Amino acid sequence: MSLLADPRWGEALTHLPDYLGNHVRVSLAALALGLAVSLPLAILTRNRPAPRAILLALASIVQTVPGLALLALFYPLLLLVASVTLAWFGVSFSAFGFLPAVLALALYSMLPVLRNGITGLNGIDPALIEAAKGVGMTARQSLVTVELPLALPVMMAGIRTAAVWVIGTATLSTPIGQTSLGNYIFAGLQTQNWVFVLFGCFASALLALAVDQLLGLIESGLRRRSRLRTGLGAAGIAALVAATLVPTMGRSSQGYVVGAKTFAEQYVLSALLRDRLQAAGLPASARSGLGSSVIFGALKAGDIDLYIDYSGTLWANQLHRTDIKPRTELLADLKASLAKDNITLLGELGFENAYTLVIPKKRAEALGIRTIADLAAHASTLSIAGDYEFFSRPEWAALQKAYGLSFKAQRQMQPDFMYAAVASGEVDVIAGYTSDGLIAKYDLISLDDPSHAIPPYDAILLLAPKRAGDEKLKATLQPLLGKIDIATMREANLRASGNDANSSPDAVAKWLWEKVGGQ
Amino acid sequence: MPSRPMIGYAQITKSFGALKAVDEVSLDIAEGQFLAIVGGSGSGKTTLLRLANRLIEADSGTITVEGEDVQNVDPVALRRRIGYVFQSGGLFPHLSVADNIGITPKLLGRPAADISARVDELLELVQLDRDAHRDRLPEALSGGQRQRVGVARALAARPRIVLMDEPFGALDPLTRDALGDDYRSLHRKLGLTTVMITHDMTEAILLADRIAVMRSGQLLAQGTPAELSNSRDAYVLELLRTPRRQVERLNALLPQSGAA
Numbered sequence: 001m002s003l004l005a006d007p008r009w010g011e012a013l014t015h016l017p018d019y020l021g022n023h024v025r026v027s028l029a030a031l032a033l034g035l036a037v038s039l040p041l042a043i044l045t046r047n048r049p050a051p052r053a054i055l056l057a058l059a060s061i062v063q064t065v066p067g068l069a070l071l072a073l074f075y076p077l078l079l080l081v082a083s084v085t086l087a088w089f090g091v092s093f094s095a096f097g098f099l100p101a102v103l104a105l106a107l108y109s110m111l112p113v114l115r116n117g118i119t120g121l122n123g124i125d126p127a128l129i130e131a132a133k134g135v136g137m138t139a140r141q142s143l144v145t146v147e148l149p150l151a152l153p154v155m156m157a158g159i160r161t162a163a164v165w166v167i168g169t170a171t172l173s174t175p176i177g178q179t180s181l182g183n184y185i186f187a188g189l190q191t192q193n194w195v196f197v198l199f200g201c202f203a204s205a206l207l208a209l210a211v212d213q214l215l216g217l218i219e220s221g222l223r224r225r226s227r228l229r230t231g232l233g234a235a236g237i238a239a240l241v242a243a244t245l246v247p248t249m250g251r252s253s254q255g256y257v258v259g260a261k262t263f264a265e266q267y268v269l270s271a272l273l274r275d276r277l278q279a280a281g282l283p284a285s286a287r288s289g290l291g292s293s294v295i296f297g298a299l300k301a302g303d304i305d306l307y308i309d310y311s312g313t314l315w316a317n318q319l320h321r322t323d324i325k326p327r328t329e330l331l332a333d334l335k336a337s338l339a340k341d342n343i344t345l346l347g348e349l350g351f352e353n354a355y356t357l358v359i360p361k362k363r364a365e366a367l368g369i370r371t372i373a374d375l376a377a378h379a380s381t382l383s384i385a386g387d388y389e390f391f392s393r394p395e396w397a398a399l400q401k402a403y404g405l406s407f408k409a410q411r412q413m414q415p416d417f418m419y420a421a422v423a424s425g426e427v428d429v430i431a432g433y434t435s436d437g438l439i440a441k442y443d444l445i446s447l448d449d450p451s452h453a454i455p456p457y458d459a460i461l462l463l464a465p466k467r468a469g470d471e472k473l474k475a476t477l478q479p480l481l482g483k484i485d486i487a488t489m490r491e492a493n494l495r496a497s498g499n500d501a502n503s504s505p506d507a508v509a510k511w512l513w514e515k516v517g518g519q
Numbered sequence: 520m521p522s523r524p525m526i527g528y529a530q531i532t533k534s535f536g537a538l539k540a541v542d543e544v545s546l547d548i549a550e551g552q553f554l555a556i557v558g559g560s561g562s563g564k565t566t567l568l569r570l571a572n573r574l575i576e577a578d579s580g581t582i583t584v585e586g587e588d589v590q591n592v593d594p595v596a597l598r599r600r601i602g603y604v605f606q607s608g609g610l611f612p613h614l615s616v617a618d619n620i621g622i623t624p625k626l627l628g629r630p631a632a633d634i635s636a637r638v639d640e641l642l643e644l645v646q647l648d649r650d651a652h653r654d655r656l657p658e659a660l661s662g663g664q665r666q667r668v669g670v671a672r673a674l675a676a677r678p679r680i681v682l683m684d685e686p687f688g689a690l691d692p693l694t695r696d697a698l699g700d701d702y703r704s705l706h707r708k709l710g711l712t713t714v715m716i717t718h719d720m721t722e723a724i725l726l727a728d729r730i731a732v733m734r735s736g737q738l739l740a741q742g743t744p745a746e747l748s749n750s751r752d753a754y755v756l757e758l759l760r761t762p763r764r765q766v767e768r769l770n771a772l773l774p775q776s777g778a779a
Contacts, residue, residue: 127605127606127609128609128611128612130574130605130609131605131609131610131611132611133574133598134572134574134598134603134605134609135598135599135603135622135623135626135672136595136596136598136599136623136626136627136676137595137622137626138595141626145611145622146611149613150611150612150613223613
C-alpha cells in the first residue's frame with residue numbers, strides 16, 4: 001500500500017548504475033568541454049568590449065533555445081557532418097547519443113561561465129591591475145597571479161551554475177540516444193510510472209547538489225589556499241567519475257541493443273524483444289526513449305541492432321512518399337527500399353498502430369457519426385487534438401484533402417492525456433492510435449476511413465545492417481512474427497497505462513509473452 | 520651638474536585625447552636626490568611619475584633612467600628594477616604580507632630561501648613585527664602598516680630608484696608623520712633616489728631635498744625650498760606660503776604650550 005513499499009523502487013534501483021554512470025559521464029564531459037571553450041574566451045575578451053558583447057549575446061541566444069530542442073538539433077547536424085567527413089575523408093562517426101549530447105550540453109553551459117568569467121575579471125579594482133604591472137608582472141603573470149585568483153569566487157559561481165544546469169538538462173538527452181537519468185523520467189511519463197519519474201528527478205537533483213558542493217569545496221580550497229579542501233573536492237569529483245565507470249567496465253560489449261521510441265507500446269515491445277534474446281542466450285539490452293526521427297538513423301548506423309517501427313511511418317518519413325498503397329504492396333515496396341540500405345525488414349508482428357480519429361461513443365451516436373466522412377459535416381463546430389507531430393504529418397494533409405476536414409480549433413497534446421481529454425469533452429475529436437488500450441477504457445470509438453486516406457501502419461521488426469546475416473537472431477525473433485493481434489496489443493497497452501507495479505514495461509512484456517507464445 | 524642624472528626627462532609631452540597632461544617638461548633627478556612633485560589634481564604630476572617606468576608612454580621627448588633611454592629597455596625589466604609605492608598600498612588582497620613583499624624577487628626568479636630571508640630583513644627595515652605580520656592578509660593590517668608593507672615591497676628587489684604615488688595621503692596625521700620620517704631615513708641609509716608625488720607642500724618641504732611644482736601639465740618651477748622662495752610665479756609662491764600660514768593660524772587658535 002505504502003509508496004515506499006512499491007516494488008518499482010527496486011526495479012528503478014537496478015538501472016541506477018547504468019543510468020547514473022552515463023549521466024555523470026555525459027554531464028562532466030560537457031562541462032569540461034564547455035569550460036575549456038568558455039574560460040579562454042572570457043579571458044581573451046575581458047578587455048575587448050565589442051567581441052565580448054557579441055559573445056555574450058550569442059550565449060544568451062543559445063540559452064533561450066529550449067534544452068530539448070537544442071539537443072534534438074545536434075543530431076541531424078552531426079549526421080550531416082558525419083556524411084561530409086565520410087565523403088571527403090572516408091571517416092565517419094556516430095551522430096547518436098554521447099557526441100550530440102556532449103556538444104549541445106557544452107553549448108548550454110557556456111553562458112553562465114562566460115558571463116561570470118567576464119564579470120569577475122572586469123570587476124577587479126583597476127588599481128590592483130596597475131599595481132601588478134608596476135611591480136613588474138607581464139600580462140600573463142598579472143592574469144595568473146592577480147586577476148584570476150581575485151575573480152575566482154565569481155567565476156566559480158558561474159561554473160557551479162553551469163554544472164547544475166548541465167546535470168539537469170542532461171536528463172533531456174535520452175531521446176537522442178544518450179542514456180541518462182532522463183530514461184527514468186521519459187519511461188515513467190510514457191507508462192504512467194510515477195515511481196520512475198520521481199526516482200529520476202531525485203537522482204538528478206541529488207547528483208546536481210553533490211557536484212555543486214564538491215565544486216564549492218574546490219572553490220573554498222583555492223580561495224583559502226588550502227590544498228586539503230581543493231584536493232578533497234577534486235578527489236570527490238574523480239571518485240564520482242570512477243564510481244560510475246566501474247559498473248560499465250566489465251561489459252564493454254553490450255551485445256544486442258534493442259531500441260524503443262518514446263511511448264508505452266514501444267517500451268513494452270523492446271522489453272519483450274530483449275527478454276526473448278536473453279532467453280535464447282544472446283546478451284541484450286534495451287535503449288529506450290529514442291526520438292522517432294533519431295531511432296531509424298541509429299539503426300542504420302548500427303548504434304542499435306533492432307527495433308519495432310510502423311510501415312506508414314517509414315513510408316512517409318524515410319521514403320518521403322505521399323502516395324498511399326494497399327497494405328501488402330506498401331510492405332513489399334518498403335522491404336525492397338530498406339534492403340537497399342541493407343536494413344532487414346524481418347516481418348510484421350500482426351497488429352497495426354495507425355493514426356485514427358477517435359470520438360466518444362455516445363457523442364458519435366448522438367451525432368450519427370460512423371466514419372470520417374460523416375464527421376466532416378460537423379467538423380466546423382468541433383475541436384480536434386493530436387500529438388506533437390500529427391498536424392505536420394502527411395496523414396493529416398491526406399485526411400483533410402480526402403474528406404475536406406476543417407475543424408474549429410486544433411490543439412497539440414501529450415498522447416497519454418488525449419484520451420482523457422476527449423472523454424471529458426475538453427476536446428471533441430482526437431487523433432489517437434488504433435492499438436491504444438485507452439480507446440476501450442474510456443468508451444471511445446475509432447472512426448472508419450472509407451477513402452483509405454491513412455496509410456497502413458503495420459508494426460514491423462527491423463534489423464540493423466550489421467545483423468543482416470545473423471541467423472541466430474532471426475531464428476530467435478521468428479516466433480514473434482504474426483503473433484500479436486490488435487486486441488492483444490490493446491490489452492497490453494492498457495495494462496502498461498496503469499500506474500501500479502504490474503504496469504511496468506517489463507511486467508507487461510512478460511504477460512504479453514505468456515499470452516502469445518510462452519507457456 | 521656634471522654627473523648624469525638618475526632620471527632625466529627631456530621635453531616630454533603626453534596627451535590624453537585633447538588634454539595635454541604633460542607639456543614639454545624637462546627635469547633631471549640626480550642620484551641620491553629626494554624629489555617631491557607638487558601639484559593639484561589634474562596637474563600632470565602622476566602622469567609624469569608613471570612615464571618614468573613606462574606605465575605610460577610619452578608622445579614625444581626622451582626619458583632616461585640611469586643613463587639609458589627607457590625606450591631601449593624592456594618595460595617589464597625596467598619596472599622590476601624601479602621600486603613603486605602605490606597610493607594606499609596597492610597590496611594584493613589575496614596574498615599574505617610576505618608574498619606581497621616578495622613578489623618582485625619572485626618574478627625575477629630568486630630562490631625561495633633568499634626571498635624569505637629578504638622578507639624578514641625588509642619587515643625589520645620598515646619596523647613591522649615579523650611574527651605578528653608576516654603571514655597576515657593585507658585586510659588584517661591598519662592603513663599605516665599596509666603602507667609600510669607597500670614600501671617594503673618596493674624595496675624588495677634592491678632598486679636604486681623608488682617612485683611614490685601619494686604614498687602617505689590617505690593616512691591619519693600621526694601615522695603619516697612617522698611613516699614620512701621613517702622613509703626619509705631609509706632613503707638616506709640605502710642611498711636611494713626617490714621621486715614622490717604629493718599635493719601637500721608641507722609634506723614636500725619636510726621630506727624632500729628638491730621640489731618640482733606642476734600645474735596644467737607644465738613644470739612651473741623646481742629647486743630646493745629656499746630656491747623656490749625666489750620664484751616669481753604667483754602660484755608657486757602661494758603654494759609655499761600655505762604651510763606657514765597654517766602654522767600662524769594654528770598658533771593663533773591654540774594656547775602656546777611651553778617654550779618653542
